[in-house]
Structures are given as C-alpha cells and as structure tokens.
Amino acid sequence: MVTKQRRRSALDRLWMPLITAAFLGYFGYHAFHGYYGILSRERLEAEAAMLSRQLEALEDERVGYERRVEMLRSDKLDADLIDFEARLALNRIRPDEVVLRLDAEKQ
Numbered sequence: 001m002v003t004k005q006r007r008r009s010a011l012d013r014l015w016m017p018l019i020t021a022a023f024l025g026y027f028g029y030h031a032f033h034g035y036y037g038i039l040s041r042e043r044l045e046a047e048a049a050m051l052s053r054q055l056e057a058l059e060d061e062r063v064g065y066e067r068r069v070e071m072l073r074s075d076k077l078d079a080d081l082i083d084f085e086a087r088l089a090l091n092r093i094r095p096d097e098v099v100l101r102l103d104a105e106k107q
Helices: 009-035 036-072 079-090
Strands: none
Touching: 009 036
C-alpha cells in the first residue's frame, strides 16, 4: 500500500482570500472612481442642472408655439398674424415698408 503525502503550502490556504480581496479591490475602486462612482457625483449633478435648464427652455418654447397655434384656430383668427405669416412665407413686402438687412455676422 502506497500513500502519498504532500505538504500543504501557504498558497493552498490563501488562494480564496486573495481572489476575494482582488474582487473587493476592483469593485471598491470603481465604486469611488468609476463613471457613476461617488467621486463623479459633482459631474452628474452639474449635468442634471444643465439638463434641467434645457428642459425649462424647451417648455417655454413649447408654450410659445401653443400660443401661436391657438391664435391660428379658425374661431380666433388674428388678421395681423395671418398677414405676417403669409408675407414671411412668400417673402413679400408692401410698398410702404422698409427692410433692414443684417449681415450674417451681425445676426
């Protein structure tokens, strides 16, 4: 009868804790320094504030469009608005009007 005895090395006892520590270190590092990490909070808050300002501007623009559409409804037609839109679309002016052209760089 042959028995094999081998001596247990320190690595046999430490391989699981070493792998666990490596995983914890990897995820811990990215929890702080990653794109959505704790240190990126300021960047994300600044981006959220910028997007909130854009949303407010778009909502104001939408309200303006809603007002213009309301003025073009058949029961509330505004003669001045229709005249303005028609002349703008046809690129025409009246003989008594003055047109001031601005250069592209001044606009």
